[in-house]
Amino acid sequence: MSGYTLRQLECFAAVAEHGSIASAAQRLLLSQSAVSGAVDALEKAFATQLTIRRKAHGVALTPSGRYVLEQARSLLSQAEDLRLHASDAGGQLRGALAVGCYSSLAPTVLARLIDHYTALHPLVELDFFAGSQREVRQRLDAGSLDAAIAYDMSLPPELARRRLYDALPSIVLAADHPLAERPGLTLGQVADEPMILLDVDPSRENTMMMFAAEGLQPRIRFRTTDFEVTRSLVARGMGYSILVQQPAGALSYEGKPVVVVPILPSVRKVPVSAVWPQAAHLSRAAAALVELAGELFADPHPRPYPDGADGT
The missing domain is CATH 3.40.190.10 (Periplasmic binding protein-like II)
Incomplete structure (x- = not known):
């Protein structure tokens, strides 16, 4: 037996995301004592302190807490995936999917990807965010994005990636x-x-x-x-x-x-990749998006224009 429940993991993840017991309880429609008890039970099951709780300063995670949070998000994602697809034996993709994109890439990449994806998987509730590379990374770290399209430059090793194409300045x-x-x-x-x-x-x-x-x-x-x-x-x-x-x-x-x-002589090309947290389990919907991006933007002769336009 594991000694802990998915509900306890859900409470812990909500506390980590919202920064306090009270906010997590409001989000989950539970009492504060129920959320606090779930986190206590989880710490007992793991025999380690996961949170630091300070009055008027919310909740901070210990190093163990940050590790458990990564694993908890992965387990919760897999559990939701199983719930959504068990009834139809995985035939149709369902669920919610949030994809991010670096803002200057978004006009030429994101619309095409969303258009093709929603046509293939109409039952997936897809949402997107376009912003700076830093904002995209922060949202990936916080678990509010499942995957993102970004320039593959200065990205941390904690992000898994699939190279899509090379752009030329x-x-x-x-x-x-x-x-x-x-x-x-x-x-x-x-x-x-x-x-x-x-x-x-x-x-x-x-x-x-x-x-x-x-x-x-x-x-x-x-x-x-x-x-x-x-x-x-x-x-x-x-x-x-x-x-x-x-x-x-x-x-x-x-x-x-x-x-x-x-530019002469030719300068270094900038890789564009689909990225997601290394520790996270990609849901079936997110994995399908990464796979589709790889197909849409694959090019044996990389150009700066994903659709093959010459820009003139």
């Missing part, structure tokens, strides 16, 4: 820029031009590393945290930018044209 210019008709440009040829920097990691980190590797320092005119604002400023001739992901259309939101020019 390019220089983006206004269509009437004097350098726009060049077949390719070196970083040195644009280093003295005003730059519009997409100032979110890992985009910023990758851009600055490319210049540093050439012994160059870009002349940054504006910093933005929005992909389309970056393109709009470029389209108005306020500077160039270096972007990894490129929409199929060559117009800004204002309808002004931009031109995508390859």
Whole structure:
């Protein structure tokens, strides 16, 4: 016998997620004493302290508690998967699924993935979140996302991953820029031009590393945290930018044209991967999403445009 129950694991996970006994009890529609008793029973079963409870400061997890939380989430996910699919012997995928995506990838990757997935698995309640790479990682760690699509740069080893495709950074210019008709440009040829920097990691980190590797320092005119604002400023001739992901259309939101020019010599490609917590058990719905992403974006000749568009 295990000596503990799924209900106790559920209470413990809720306490960890919400930061207090009271909030967890409200979420689970239980009394505070029931939730507290479940956590006590779990600590007794494991013969270790899982939580540190301080009045007015909520609940913090011990190192043992953090380990148990990872395993508890996996067990609870498997139990829910079994409940959902037992009646039809696993025939139809069901349940809730939350997928995240790095914001600049989302317009060209996320919509296509969701469209195909919901057509294949209409009984799955799919939700999504698009944000910074840091926000996506935090939500994966907190268990509020099942999987995510992200640039495979500076990701912690605790995340499992499936590589989808490689994206190639390019220089983006206004269509009437004097350098726009060049077949390719070196970083040195644009280093003295005003730059519009997409100032979110890992985009910023990758851009600055490319210049540093050439012994160059870009002349940054504006910093933005929005992909389309970056393109709009470029389209108005306020500077160039270096972007990894490129929409199929060559117009800004204002309808002004931009031109995508390859960087010479060719720079390091940026891998795009489906990622999820290493310790977590992927539900059948989440595993199907990762598998579908691998099929949709597989390309024996990687390009920066997942749908095969040339960006011009």
